[in-house]
Amino acid sequence: MKLTLHLPGLAWYDADDGASLCRDLNTPALSLLLARGQRSTRPASPSQHLLRSFSLPELAVAATLARQAGLATTGRHWLIADPVNLRVDRDRALLGDVGIMNLAQNEADQLIGSLNQLFAEDGFTLHAPTPARWFISLPAATGASFTPLPDVIGQDINHHLPGGQNGMRWSRYLNEMQMLLYTHAANDARELRGDTPVNSVWLWGEQGRDNQAPQAFAPLLYSDNPLYQALAVESGMAIDAAPYQFASLQGEHVHVVLDQLEAAAQFRDAWGWRETLKRLEQDWFTPMLAALKAGQLQSLELSCDGEAGFTLHITPRQLWKFWLPGQPLATLYPQ
Numbered sequence: 175m176k177l178t179l180h181l182p183g184l185a186w187y188d189a190d191d192g193a194s195l196c197r198d199l200n201t202p203a204l205s206l207l208l209a210r211g212q213r214s215t216r217p218a219s220p221s222q223h224l225l226r227s228f229s230l231p232e233l234a235v236a237a238t239l240a241r242q243a244g245l246a247t248t249g250r251h252w253l254i255a256d257p258v259n260l261r262v263d264r265d266r267a268l269l270g271d272v273g274i275m276n277l278a279q280n281e282a283d284q285l286i287g288s289l290n291q292l293f294a295e296d297g298f299t300l301h302a303p304t305p306a307r308w309f310i311s312l313p314a315a316t317g318a319s320f321t322p323l324p325d326v327i328g329q330d331i332n333h334h335l336p337g338g339q340n341g342m343r344w345s346r347y348l349n350e351m352q353m354l355l356y357t358h359a360a361n362d363a364r365e366l367r368g369d370t371p372v373n374s375v376w377l378w379g380e381q382g383r384d385n386q387a388p389q390a391f392a393p394l395l396y397s398d399n400p401l402y403q404a405l406a407v408e409s410g411m412a413i414d415a416a417p418y419q420f421a422s423l424q425g426e427h428v429h430v431v432l433d434q435l436e437a438a439a440q441f442r443d444a445w446g447w448r449e450t451l452k453r454l455e456q457d458w459f460t461p462m463l464a465a466l467k468a469g470q471l472q473s474l475e476l477s478c479d480g481e482a483g484f485t486l487h488i489t490p491r492q493l494w495k496f497w498l499p500g501q502p503l504a505t506l507y508p509q
Contacts, residue, residue, distance in 0.1 A: 176473045178429045182220055183439030184478035185506060192482055192507035195444055199451060203459035205500030207476065211488030218479045220324035228388035228405050233322045236309060236379040239404055243303035250311040254379035255300060256323055257308055257372040266330040271323060273437065275370045277305040284360045285372060292354055308375060318344045320378040324401065328440035336377060344377060351375055397431035419457035466490050482506045
């Protein structure tokens with residue numbers, strides 16, 4: 175078997191804190207892989223890895239995702255407007271996606287209905303084919319630039335507001351949406367029962383002029399990430415759920431996107447991240463190392479995103495570098 179494994183969140187997203195966070199972690203199998211494989215530093219945002227995987231110049235997926243969601247996309251321009259929650263932390267506004275909200279379709283319909291009333295004269299219409307993914311259809315391009323949602327989750331949105339020629343206009347629209355959602359009855363009801371309110375949307379993924387189709391990079395992709403799943407289907411790749419452990423993998427050339435660490439890294443949940451890494455050591459790194467030693471795994475490519483992101487290549491032959499002791503994960507970060 176040849177395995178390509180992408181682990182978003184393996185490198186802690188605040189690189190300055192990474193070394194202290196994982197200094198005393200006991201992950202001997204991962205440490206040995208890091209020491210004896212060929213590792214190259216490769217800082218990247220989550221969207222950049224996605225783009226590289228599918229050979230795309232930009233994440234202009236609004237029309238594709240709208241069509242896959244059952245909307246009639248012909249003759250209109252499309253922008254994603256995903257429901258999110260903004261949490262003020264000192265002088266920052268931190269963004270959480272729908273993964274932290276238990277949003278029902280009837281609630282999404284109420285919120286979308288009110289937003290459409292607000293913008294009835296502005297030439298665009300909001301759609302909520304599912305609670306988790308909303309869209310805006312427009313007569314023409316926005317003339318603005320937007321940051322992909324995967325790159326903003328857990329981040330300060332002040333560094334990612336709409337830009338470009340019409341960036342100020344779309345920032346104003348965004349403020350108006352936030353004001354409406356903040357006082358909406360559906361959100362009042364959510365807060366009364368202890369649910370996280372939908373107090374904003376995140377605009378991104380606008381279709382480009384010449385949308386390039388995603389390119390298949392493997393016959394089968396294991397992933398639970400909706401974006402990877404959508405682009406895999408569009409490219410003709412087969413898709414299956416990511417397994418919980420290495421032992422469940424089958425096939426000759428296996429590609430896996432395993433996001434077990436991602437949410438904890440995004441929301442700076444240090445305890446959750448460390449505990450998950452311990453489970454990955456047991457369920458993935460230790461059996462992968464054993465499979466390399468036994469020759470059952472002919473090659474492994476391990477990658478992750480973030481400021482301390484890297485790509486690691488290792489084969490059974492490289493494990494014979496017995497003079498190289500394990501390299502702790504803490505050494506990935508600046509001291």
